[in-house]
Amino acid sequence: SKNYHIAVLAGDGIGPEVMREAIKVMNAVGQKHDFTVTYEECFVGGAAIDHCGTPLPEETINACDKAQAILFGSVGGPKWDHLPHSQRPEAGALLPLRKRYGLFCNLRPARIFPGLNALSPLRADISAQGFDAMVVRELTGGIYFGTPKGREGEGDNERAFDTEVYTRAEIERIARVAFKVAMGRKKKVTSIDKSNVLASSVLWREVVMMVAEDFPEVTLEHLYIDNATMQLIKNPAQFDVVLCSNMFGDILSDECAMITGSMGLLASASLASGSFGLYEPAGGSAPDIAGQGIANPIAQILSMALMLRHSFGEIEAAEDVEKAVARALKDQIVTADLARAMPDAHIVNTVQMGDAIVERL
Amino acid sequence: SKNYHIAVLAGDGIGPEVMREAIKVMNAVGQKHDFTVTYEECFVGGAAIDHCGTPLPEETINACDKAQAILFGSVGGPKWDHLPHSQRPEAGALLPLRKRYGLFCNLRPARIFPGLNALSPLRADISAQGFDAMVVRELTGGIYFGTPKGREGEGDNERAFDTEVYTRAEIERIARVAFKVAMGRKKKVTSIDKSNVLASSVLWREVVMMVAEDFPEVTLEHLYIDNATMQLIKNPAQFDVVLCSNMFGDILSDECAMITGSMGLLASASLASGSFGLYEPAGGSAPDIAGQGIANPIAQILSMALMLRHSFGEIEAAEDVEKAVARALKDQIVTADLARAMPDAHIVNTVQMGDAIVERL
Ligand SMILES: CC(C)[C@H](C(=O)O)[C@@H](O)C(=O)O
Numbered sequence: 001s002k003n004y005h006i007a008v009l010a011g012d013g014i015g016p017e018v019m020r021e022a023i024k025v026m027n028a029v030g031q032k033h034d035f036t037v038t039y040e041e042c043f044v045g046g047a048a049i050d051h052c053g054t055p056l057p058e059e060t061i062n063a064c065d066k067a068q069a070i071l072f073g074s075v076g077g078p079k080w081d082h083l084p085h086s087q088r089p090e091a092g093a094l095l096p097l098r099k100r101y102g103l104f105c106n107l108r109p110a111r112i113f114p115g116l117n118a119l120s121p122l123r124a125d126i127s128a129q130g131f132d133a134m135v136v137r138e139l140t141g142g143i144y145f146g147t148p149k150g151r152e153g154e155g156d157n158e159r160a161f162d163t164e165v166y167t168r169a170e171i172e173r174i175a176r177v178a179f180k181v182a183m184g185r186k187k188k189v190t191s192i193d194k195s196n197v198l199a200s201s202v203l204w205r206e207v208v209m210m211v212a213e214d215f216p217e218v219t220l221e222h223l224y225i226d227n228a229t230m231q232l233i234k235n236p237a238q239f240d241v242v243l244c245s246n247m248f249g250d251i252l253s254d255e256c257a258m259i260t261g262s263m264g265l266l267a268s269a270s271l272a273s274g275s276f277g278l279y280e281p282a283g284g285s286a287p288d289i290a291g292q293g294i295a296n297p298i299a300q301i302l303s304m305a306l307m308l309r310h311s312f313g314e315i316e317a318a319e320d321v322e323k324a325v326a327r328a329l330k331d332q333i334v335t336a337d338l339a340r341a342m343p344d345a346h347i348v349n350t351v352q353m354g355d356a357i358v359e360r361l
Numbered sequence: 362s363k364n365y366h367i368a369v370l371a372g373d374g375i376g377p378e379v380m381r382e383a384i385k386v387m388n389a390v391g392q393k394h395d396f397t398v399t400y401e402e403c404f405v406g407g408a409a410i411d412h413c414g415t416p417l418p419e420e421t422i423n424a425c426d427k428a429q430a431i432l433f434g435s436v437g438g439p440k441w442d443h444l445p446h447s448q449r450p451e452a453g454a455l456l457p458l459r460k461r462y463g464l465f466c467n468l469r470p471a472r473i474f475p476g477l478n479a480l481s482p483l484r485a486d487i488s489a490q491g492f493d494a495m496v497v498r499e500l501t502g503g504i505y506f507g508t509p510k511g512r513e514g515e516g517d518n519e520r521a522f523d524t525e526v527y528t529r530a531e532i533e534r535i536a537r538v539a540f541k542v543a544m545g546r547k548k549k550v551t552s553i554d555k556s557n558v559l560a561s562s563v564l565w566r567e568v569v570m571m572v573a574e575d576f577p578e579v580t581l582e583h584l585y586i587d588n589a590t591m592q593l594i595k596n597p598a599q600f601d602v603v604l605c606s607n608m609f610g611d612i613l614s615d616e617c618a619m620i621t622g623s624m625g626l627l628a629s630a631s632l633a634s635g636s637f638g639l640y641e642p643a644g645g646s647a648p649d650i651a652g653q654g655i656a657n658p659i660a661q662i663l664s665m666a667l668m669l670r671h672s673f674g675e676i677e678a679a680e681d682v683e684k685a686v687a688r689a690l691k692d693q694i695v696t697a698d699l700a701r702a703m704p705d706a707h708i709v710n711t712v713q714m715g716d717a718i719v720e721r722l
């Protein structure tokens with residue numbers, strides 16, 4: 001039987017609680033599909049700062065180097081808010097991991113799940129039209145990593161600067177992913193830019209149009225970022241695949257997640273060009289409910305399913321997990337965060353939710 | 362009696378129709394408050410491209426140079442979409458005007474008007490909490506105008522870049538406006554940045570915190586841009602003044618406008634450090650309804666009121682206009698775009714709406 005080896009970085013807040021359930025489900029689905037997953041648990045984020053003085057310790061990096069994938073929980077909390085921004089749990093852990101492993105492609109599915117549109121903060125007549133988008137975000141370029149970046153000068157003339165920069169190759173690589181993903185969905189790509197202002201966006205649009213020629217079945221639309229934030233609220237149903245730069249993708253993927261109203265259900269994958277990837281829930285570490293055993297583990301479980309699919313090619317196992325999750329929801333078994341949408345639901349805790357999903361595998 | 366002289370740049374689409382009503386109201390309120398406004402009408406945007414080959418002709422610039430303020434309509438439409446982005450009516454007219462006149466401060470009020478929350482695309486229980494925000498956007502710096510900006514290299518290595526750059530003085534100047542505006546409102550400033558990633562944001566936050574010390578009565582909060590797009594949808598009532606860089610303000614002011622659902626009511630002011638300003642509706646040129654005489658002139662009329670207040674110091678006249686608009690709405694006189702929120706309203710056309718406001722001055 002096959003074995004896969006991963007690094008498990010549960011992190012802070014609800015991270016450890018929901019991670020336990022994801023591993024439980026992973027072991028169960030492995031048994032069914034005849035594979036095992038060994039894993040090394042490492043500190044990351046605030047927990048790593050507390051234990052090792054840095055959000056991404058060397059031991060953690062070493063463990064990740066040896067792994068085929070990283071299953072990531074969530075990091076951060078008020079405890080570490082006094083630190084300089086770049087050394088906080090979030091940026092201090094995620095940005096170096098993305099860079100080190102070349103995780104250029106961030107996939108963030110955002111959808112209103114069947115029967116759950118009452119969770120959406122949008123008006124019922126809008127959310128009822130449905131929303132099922134996949135944000136494809138470039139993750140290792142743009143203004144996040146562009147140089148020069150820094151500060152110079154003194155007094156009133158002191159200035160700070162960042163460089164938004166994209167090469168043709170970087171844009172082409174992420175655009176190809178978006179079009180391929182669209183081929184397996186509703187065959188529509190909406191590319192986001194600000195090409196009336198940014199030179200980088202003009203190149204972005206050019207390259208995306210060029211890549212589109214290789215995918216004649218896919219409809220391509222372009223939206224300026226400012227218009228996109230409006231269209232998402234006004235008519236979310238128009239979107240399928242949303243292709244963005246690092247910065248615009250940061251903004252739009254969070255807006256998309258909030259539009260669903262069910263952050264506790266949203267997974268994400270950050271992929272390298274090979275099979276390596278980092279998988280994490282879209283939501284944060286939710287320090288307000290941490291330790292109470294009531295957090296929704298589904299986003300973490302679905303992130304694990306994305307790992308099975310993208311890093312291990314265990315497509316059937318991934319689908320089994322996704323179906324088991326759908327079944328549990330259909331059986332009205334939900335954690336408290338989803339209760340609003342399901343007045344007759346059976347409210348369970350984190351562990352019971354994990355169990356319910358294992359039972360339905 | 363006083364006289365003011367302005368440049369009127371009606372532009373494209375519904376621009377000319379709604380501008381006519383704004384001028385009608387301006388003349389009427391001037392009579393009441395004993396001032397006159399002379400004006401020079403100039404081509405701008407697509408109309409200027411058609412007549413003079415460029416979106417901002419020299420004659421238009423000359424007229425603006427001689428004016429105390431610019432009353433701007435709206436520009437753009439599918440007719441000019443074949444042009445390179447930077448030469449289209451919008452960017453080709455607005456960016457040089459902002460730069461030439463040092464319009465560093467963009468004020469975009471966004472609110473859900475009393476009784477109109479059914480227009481908001483947000484869920485009724487959220488929009489009923491109210492939303493009354495003022496976006497204060499830096500308008501002549503940041504990645505819009507930063508250098509270097511351009512393209513270099515060839516083949517796959519071809520790269521395009523833009524520079525996000527802010528000086529301490531630029532940040533301080535816009536921050537002071539935001540705090541002063543907050544003093545006349547609910548005394549809260551939410552400053553937007555991405556200081557976990559951008560060097561420019563780290564300076565931004567530092568300077569904003571320093572300015573805050575001069576306004577001890579004002580509560581200051583900081584939000585990352587990605588979180589801000591979520592909070593606006595989840596709980597818009599928490600916002601008062603939203604302070605942003607040029608790029609983040611572009612994104613958030615449009616999101617705010619869409620959250621109100623009543624783009625036809627939203628004005629904006631782009632101010633220089635003296636009394637000069639450019640005043641324009643927040644919405645676009647709406648080519649789909651142009652020429653039908655059904656567009657809502659209120660955003661243009663309220664933009665004119667902002668001009669009376671900020672460029673001429675005619676505070677009472679400005680308030681009269683704003684009150685007349687409120688009265689017309691209260692009397693259920695509305696254009697078609699607002700009908701959704703007022704099932705018993707009297708639907709009028711553009712000219713009738715202007716007349717209704719003049720009658721209520
Ligand atoms: C923590 C931060 C650096 C990160 C980002 O901006 O990419 C986060 O917001 C995300 O979207 O994963």
Ligand SMILES: CC(C)[C@H](C(=O)O)[C@@H](O)C(=O)O
Pocket residue numbers: 196197226451452455456611
């Ligand atoms: C037309 C464009 C350059 C402009 C901007 O991005 O500032 C517009 O979107 C706006 O917000 O006024």
